[in-house]
Amino acid sequence: MTYLAVTDLRGQTLTPSELAAALPRAEVDVESAVAAVRPLVEDVAHRGAAAVLEASERFDGVRPAHLRVPQAELDRALAELDPAIRAALEDAISRVRAVSQGDVRSEERVQVVPGGIVTQRWVPVRRVGLYAPGGRAVLPSSVVMNVVPAQVAGVEQIVLASPPQKEFGGLPHPTVLAACALLGVTEVIAAGGAQAIAVLAHGAPDLGDGTVLDPVDLITGPGNVYVVAAKRLVSSRVGIDAEAGPTEIAILADSSADARFVAADLISQAEHDPLAASILVTDDAPLVARVEEQLALQVPDALHAERIAEALRGRQSGAILVEDMDRGLEVVNSYGAEHLEIQTREAAAVAARVSNAGAVFVGDHSPVSLGDYAAGSNHVLPTGGTSRSTGGLGVQTFLRGIHVVEYDRTALEGARATATTLAVAEGLPSHGRAVDIRFED
Incomplete structure (x- = not known):
């Protein structure tokens, strides 16, 4: 019995919404x-x-x-x-x-006009x-x-x-x-x-x-x-910080990828939870077969073999076949994985084209588990495709940007027409009055 269900997207032209619907995803209520x-x-x-x-x-x-x-x-x-x-x-x-x-x-201190300063403080x-x-x-x-x-x-x-x-x-x-x-x-x-x-x-x-x-x-x-x-x-x-769902790994790989590494990395995330998602995206059908062979060897020896097998065979996991790496990038950017590995030729150049991922792991020797413990990156990352709109936990999570506005009379006079015109346009004339009153004797 195989571990990864195969979704063949070769030869298909899908809209962005159709592509998103075609990809495996954990359902969490x-x-x-x-x-x-x-x-x-x-x-x-x-x-x-x-x-x-x-x-x-x-x-x-x-x-x-x-x-x-x-x-x-x-x-x-x-x-x-x-x-x-x-x-x-x-x-x-x-x-x-x-x-x-x-x-x-x-x-960051910006002089908008002479006498008009806006400072961004991080608190x-x-x-x-x-x-x-x-x-x-x-x-x-x-x-x-x-x-x-x-x-x-x-x-x-x-x-x-x-x-x-x-x-x-x-x-x-x-x-x-x-x-x-x-x-x-x-x-x-x-x-x-x-x-x-x-x-x-x-x-x-x-x-x-x-x-x-x-x-x-x-x-x-x-x-x-x-x-x-x-x-x-x-x-x-x-x-x-976020509403985190089950962990995810997507691996974008071509024929140069080592099937042993790919299988081990898919297993490493499946070990977390029966709902964990392990996705392989590749333009090389023989690689899928080689990875299946490695899964058959590696899963039974794992401490949590039953949990891993359940995750790999779940609807949230699978292998996705694409025509080429351009299409593969389209798929992984649509998926927006928590963890994305790039195991391809010229992996750094491919990784530079990734726009949606919690964290990207480049090359054969940058497995996700390195990021879990010892890379220096943070492993609290967006799941469920939310990397399309947010990033992982970091220093910025704990900081708030506060604008400090300091204008003198001359600078305010220069902004007066803009402020009062927009105030009237929005039906809030008292906003404009608060500016005008400062220039009345």
Whole structure:
């Protein structure tokens, strides 16, 4: 039994909407999840920590003594962390920090006219809530990817939430706690799922230990459909980074691609979730056959073989045949993958023509899993085709642009006619009057 269903687009002329409809895509019913989590989010808003603790007992199988993780537990997790994992986390932090520092924007001062100046200031969000999942996989790398850009942006207060783990006495996973300690994050909450998003957004007067949780201004971080639904519900109250769906990889490859690498990379994303999307776009039909052979060899040996097979055979995954690389680029730009690999001849030149992707990985030795951990890029990326309109998590996520306008009398006089004419045209004469009055004796 093959793993990848084949969609043959060769010889077809499709409109942009027809092409988008022809491509495999995961179906995630966020609306149903919103209906399911709305009572919980409202309960947390009204009852605070008590509602969160009850939800943790119901969904995570454990009720923490209180929500705030004591500093002593953070210190202990770091002290007991495997030295090899600590070294890997420190290296990942260093790489992500280096890339993040390159994303910092400086103040921009523009003299529009003599005496008329507009300055663009970049101001960090004051308080942010970061979410680190703890379901099928524990992701200390997500702690790094969320915390480091926030710190580089200059965020003053960071609170991180991660699900309580039954096997660790109601604390988040020790490796997550150790990553927080490495990064100097001291405000850590043992809460997961929709209840974590709700308590970050609404705050709580008592976390069960007498301490207060102030609400945040922005929530970031990946999570399951219920986390996404909760983010949608609180988005009128706080900022959110995105409504992330199941992970995606698309690989644009030609006959020069190594089938072993292609198969391994498709598997690496399928490992996340049965709904994960793994897409191969190629102008070489024999490559599809070679990749299938490699999948047959590699999938059975994988730790999560059953989950991987389900994802690869799901309707969201498959191989897409095209006439040539021009058509292949059209396909991947229509798809707008979270992760896009280019395994072709002259890969850098092909990658330069990509307009829609969360992140692009160029050449045989730039696999997506490098970006997950050690490239320095961020792995919190847009999914579901939303890369057509937004980018991944980064320093800019945590900054707000504020225009500072400073005009003197002469400069205002030069803009007077424009302002008053447009005010009258829009039926808002008092707007114009506010300008005119400054020139009356």
